[in-house]
Amino acid sequence: MRLECDYNLRDNNTFGILAKCKTFFEYDTDNELFDFVRLQKDNKDFKFFVLGGGSNVLFTKDFDATIIHPATKGKTIVYENGDNIFVEAQAGEIWDDFVEWCIENKAYGLENLSYIPGTVGASAVQNIGAYGAEASQFIHRVKFLHLDSGDIQYMINEACCFGYRESIFKHLLKGKAIILSAVYKLSKRPNINRSYADVEKYLTDNKISDPTPADIRNAIIDIRRKKLPEVSETGSAGSFFKNPVVNAETFNALKTKFPEIKYFTAGADYKLAAGWLIDQCGLKGFQHKGAAVHKKQALILINAGNATGNDVLELSENVREKVFDKFGIKLEPEAIII
Ligand SMILES: Cc1cc2nc3c(=O)[nH]c(=O)nc-3n(C[C@H](O)[C@H](O)[C@H](O)COP(=O)(O)OP(=O)(O)OC[C@H]3O[C@@H](n4cnc5c(N)ncnc54)[C@H](O)[C@@H]3O)c2cc1C
Structure with missing residues (x-):
């Protein structure tokens, strides 16, 4: 268990953003959590945020309350x-x-x-x-x-x-x-899901005709390492935006104007590849202050060096604006902005 005041969260978010919280509470057993929460029962001002690995959050300012961090294992x-x-x-x-x-x-x-x-x-x-x-x-x-x-x-x-x-x-x-x-x-029975072209390519390249679940895991790790920034090397929250889902009418209009548009079907709707939309705006590698659009995967915003949370936020607003102007589509952040 760990309880600290005025705690720097830089190592607790994968963007590597410097932000402080008023109190940081890390617990190793559920009982430690229950005791801590019980102590706050009469504290009307008690406010908290549960932070796991911090890999989908963007801190844009100090957090003037308690961060609760589970470290329970098993x-x-x-x-x-x-x-x-x-x-x-x-x-x-x-x-x-x-x-x-x-x-x-x-x-x-x-x-x-x-x-x-x-x-x-x-x-x-x-x-x-x-x-x-x-x-x-x-x-x-x-x-x-x-x-x-x-x-x-x-x-x-x-x-x-x-x-x-x-x-x-x-x-x-x-x-x-x-x-x-x-x-x-x-x-207990392997149910191999090789529906993605990248997975299929890995299996062909590695001459694996009858893959095991461990082979699929290796394929996914290999693909992800090549495509996505390593958390230990480049600050990001993975995909910063969700892939927007649109109805058939909107999709058909976009497809007529942009025949190359990348999408997946989602029931009766269509999920557009947000990375493609951003890329079409010429934003791959685009830098704004300390933040940038990833060079290989436009859906990922990165900390290009000493970025503040606001640098990333401003960049994301920039990206949203450009995509809206070109496609009339509003991108919604997947990352949780605090
Ligand atoms: C390089 C990279 C690649 C990524 N790729 C993918 C991907 O392929 N697919 C994908 O879906 N995501 C991806 N992500 C996003 C991220 O990994 C996931 O969203 C992940 O689940 C976040 O886990 P976390 O523990 O870091 O959660 P955090 O970022 O700490 O928190 C995320 C949310 O969960 C809540 N939360 C966390 N733990 C608890 C808890 N115990 N109780 C209640 N609430 C809790 C938080 O309050 C917050 O709202 C990627 C991120 C990075 C950096």
């Missing part, structure tokens, strides 16, 4: 039922350690979500997704501390209101729930 097989295997991980577990551990323990499904930065707790908040998979396909239930009642509660998948990078924890339960752990329902 991964277990809860039970097995036919081909299903239920595994539970504590909120502070590093997501990618969990994915690796699942594969080692023959619990399959999360391979395509390999190498995403952050913690298990946030995986449920964010409904993380990549390479044709989303956390919500596998989450069985989420255990959390409800701040209003002080109770421990459980939320089954169907009640989590999962959507594209969305969940109930970002809306109805925002600021009210601290996730303690998540149970994932995985499969």
Whole structure:
């Protein structure tokens, strides 16, 4: 457990932005969290933000309240039922350690979500997704501390209101729930998802005709390392914007004007590749003060050196404006701006 005042969060956010919080509380066991929260019961001014790995947040100013940081560890097989295997991980577990551990323990499904930065707790908040998979396909239930009642509660998948990078924890339960752990329902049988062209190319290049889940994990890590900035080297929050979803009418009008437009179908709607929209505005590598658009992947804004949160925010507004002027599309940030 750690409790510090006037704490510098630079090492706690992957953008590497210097921002301070009034109080920083890190806990190693859920009981430490319960004690801490109980002590705040009569403190009407108590305000907090739960910070996992800080890989999807942008601090634009000091945070004049408490940062609660889960450092709880533990991964277990809860039970097995036919081909299903239920595994539970504590909120502070590093997501990618969990994915690796699942594969080692023959619990399959999360391979395509390999190498995403952050913690298990946030995986449920964010409904993380990549390479044709989303956390919500596998989450069985989420255990959390409800701040209003002080109770421990459980939320089954169907009640989590999962959507594209969305969940109930970002809306109805925002600021009210601290996730303690998540149970994932995985499969004992490999179910290989090689739907992405990059994955297929890796398998062909490496002459792998019958891939195992570990091969898919290796493919994803290799692809991500080549395409995305390494957290240890370049500050970013991954995709800064969501891919905008538009209806058929808007899509058809855009497709007529921009026949090359990159998109995916999303039910009756269309998800536009935000990186492509930004790239078409000639913004790849564009720098604004200490922040820049990544040279290889336009969807990623980076700390090009000593960026402040406001440098990144101004750059993001610049990007949004240019994309709106060219395509009439409003980009929404995926990163949480504080
Ligand atoms: C290089 C890079 C690549 C990325 N690639 C992807 C990708 O492919 N797909 C993808 O989906 N995301 C991606 N991301 C974004 C990020 O990794 C995910 O959003 C991740 O889930 C954030 O985890 P975190 O622990 O860092 O959460 P934080 O950034 O610390 O927090 C994110 C949100 O979750 C909340 N939260 C965190 N823990 C808890 C908890 N225990 N209880 C309640 N609320 C909590 C926070 O309050 C906040 O609202 C990428 C980021 C980077 C830097």
